[in-house]
Amino acid sequence: MIFQIYFWLLLLCCFLCIYRIGTGPTPPDRAVAIDIVGTVVVGISALYTVVSGNDFYINVAISWALLSFIGTVALSKFLEGKRFDE
Amino acid sequence: MSYTLGIIIIGIGILFDIGGCIGLIRMPDVYNRLQSATKCVTMGTCCILLGIFIIEGINPSGLKALLAMIFVGLTSPTGAHSLARASYRYGVKLWKKSVGDEYSEICRQPEHPEWEQD
């Protein structure tokens, strides 16, 4: 029961971020919101480990954290106008 | 007992998460949004993972939660730092009521790597 409330609250966080992705006035705003969504999803996926009793989802959390970081750095390099190898 | 403690810590983490996302909506420009969202969401996710470690105890998924906590704590501030610099270089202005900007004249100068390779 308490976990259902937690999941709804985290889903609310995701929708707030999606609102910012939709209405952000500049491209960096959208990039920030995408970064934050990635970190929130790590929390959701880790919480699902406890609810389902399945160890698989914590691996999803670890790899999502690392891949979200790489995506953020790539987006910021793109916004900065550099190539990806400097 | 540890179950209840874990539930409470996860609740605190979700409170911080919601605060960070409200900051993402309410703050006026990119840098303030980045500040509130990064600090609160990093701490909130670390609290959620710590609560999962307390609930699970010392077994594979609990220790993996600790590993994910270290990864989130290392990567999230680095990503925020890189996004802040990128948005300054992209040309996003500071908020109109800002107090001072000491970075504007140094931003256009080229960087000099001063660390020698060993």
Added chain:
Amino acid sequence: MIIKRLIVFTALFVIWLMCTWPFSPFDLQSFIAGLLAAGIVLMIFPSTPRGINSSKLSQPKRYIWAVVYVPVLVWHMIKANLDVLYRVVHPDLPIKPGIVKIKTSLNNPIARAILCNSITLTPGTLAIDIRGEDIYVHWIYIRKRSVKSHTEEIGGRFESILKKVFE
């Protein structure tokens, strides 16, 4: 050089073992795949972390200060979060933002990276760029206007401990 690469290799392999934790004792495939993956990563990225040498690694005093650093950081993180919650929920949005410059006296690259990450996680500050010995910090509520007081207030709380750990 060899010792540094061996340290990086061991760290990568330990992370692999933690990610594939529930292994049966005779599961050789996972071990061999981990060894291969760590070797390939070292071949692709051959540069080892700068600023660590083996004489520093063998002093136990540095590890004790590194353990002391964690509760200090956690305490400042909790204060930062309560500060942000107050500013976000307050109806008038009490912010007075701007970018200030602070000085750092650290030379070690890893110590500088950790200092910038800690500045990002502490109340109201966000490190933007680092040039030479200046760090440019976005601050959400500026009170005074001098480089020295900003340095005291933002970087001073971590710099003394980091100097004991890394230099």
